[in-house]
Amino acid sequence: xxxxxxxxxxxxxxxxxxxxxxxxxxxxxxxxxxxxxxxxxxxxxxxxxxxxxxxxxxxxxxxxxxxxxxxxxxxxxxxxxxxxxxxxxxxxxxxxxxxxxxxxxxxxxxxxxxxxxxxxxxxxxxxxxxxxxxxxxxxxxxxxxxxxxxxxxxxxxxxxxxxxxxxxxxxxxxxxxxxxxxxxxxxxxxxxxxxxxxxxxxxxxxxxxxxxxxxxxxxxxxxxxxxxxxxx
Ligand code: FE
Numbered sequence: 001x002x003x004x005x006x007x008x009x010x011x012x013x014x015x016x017x018x019x020x021x022x023x024x025x026x027x028x029x030x031x032x033x034x035x036x037x038x039x040x041x042x043x044x045x046x047x048x049x050x051x052x053x054x055x056x057x058x059x060x061x062x063x064x065x066x067x068x069x070x071x072x073x074x075x076x077x078x079x080x081x082x083x084x085x086x087x088x089x090x091x092x093x094x095x096x097x098x099x100x101x102x103x104x105x106x107x108x109x110x111x112x113x114x115x116x117x118x119x120x121x122x123x124x125x126x127x128x129x130x131x132x133x134x135x136x137x138x139x140x141x142x143x144x145x146x147x148x149x150x151x152x153x154x155x156x157x158x159x160x161x162x163x164x165x166x167x168x169x170x171x172x173x174x175x176x177x178x179x180x181x182x183x184x185x186x187x188x189x190x191x192x193x194x195x196x197x198x199x200x201x202x203x204x205x206x207x208x209x210x211x212x213x214x215x216x217x218x219x220x221x222x223x224x225x226x227x228x229x230x231x232x
Pocket of ligand 1: 186187189191221222224
């Protein structure tokens with residue numbers, strides 16, 4: 001079986017927000033689809049381990065913020081690779097609250113949709129939350145970020161809790177076949193430091209060995225320190 005066939009399915013990159021009492025939370029999700037048009041109903045798959053999962057179960061309301069291609073990796077990493085249990089994801093983020101007090105992200109958001117939970121489906125590691133659309137608006141006409149764009153153009157990865165995640169066995173095999181300089185994996189988010197590419201966004205030029213990175217250098221996606229990295 002070639003698991004890469006599953007990568008041929010298209011998705012977008014979204015931030016799902018909800019709340020539990022006064023505690024708001026949001027996370028990246030890609031597995032979303034419209035189930036019916038009259039009434040408009042949308043399904044979202046969320047890992048049971050995620051804080052957002054508990055929030056949606058309790059408050060039965062959630063929003064989807066549709067991200068544009070402009071969204072930087074650091075912004076996505078904040079919502080995708082960190083937990084709201086120990087980190088304030090909304091610090092420095094532009095957002096507003098819906099009439100029901102659910103956050104709607106305004107940074108890099110082309111459109112948002114608010115939903116009221118009408119059903120859930122238990123699917124092993126995940127729950128599919130099915131919601132009826134109660135509000136929706138377009139904010140910009142910027143191109144929407146597809147999952148493919150996230151992977152191909154941004155070098156994005158899937159966290160272990162994503163429904164589309166699987167161990168990058170095929171990639172590791174491919175890397176061994178190529179002439180391998182020492183790449184290092186972030187143990188927190190899975191980001192791969194590739195010396196051939198460096199980290200130009202943070203002033204690290206291509207050709208810089210991992211060993212030569214400054215001590216204060218951190219993972220550009222999740223902010224983990226160098227010690228959290230492991231040689232591939
Ligand atoms: Fe990381």
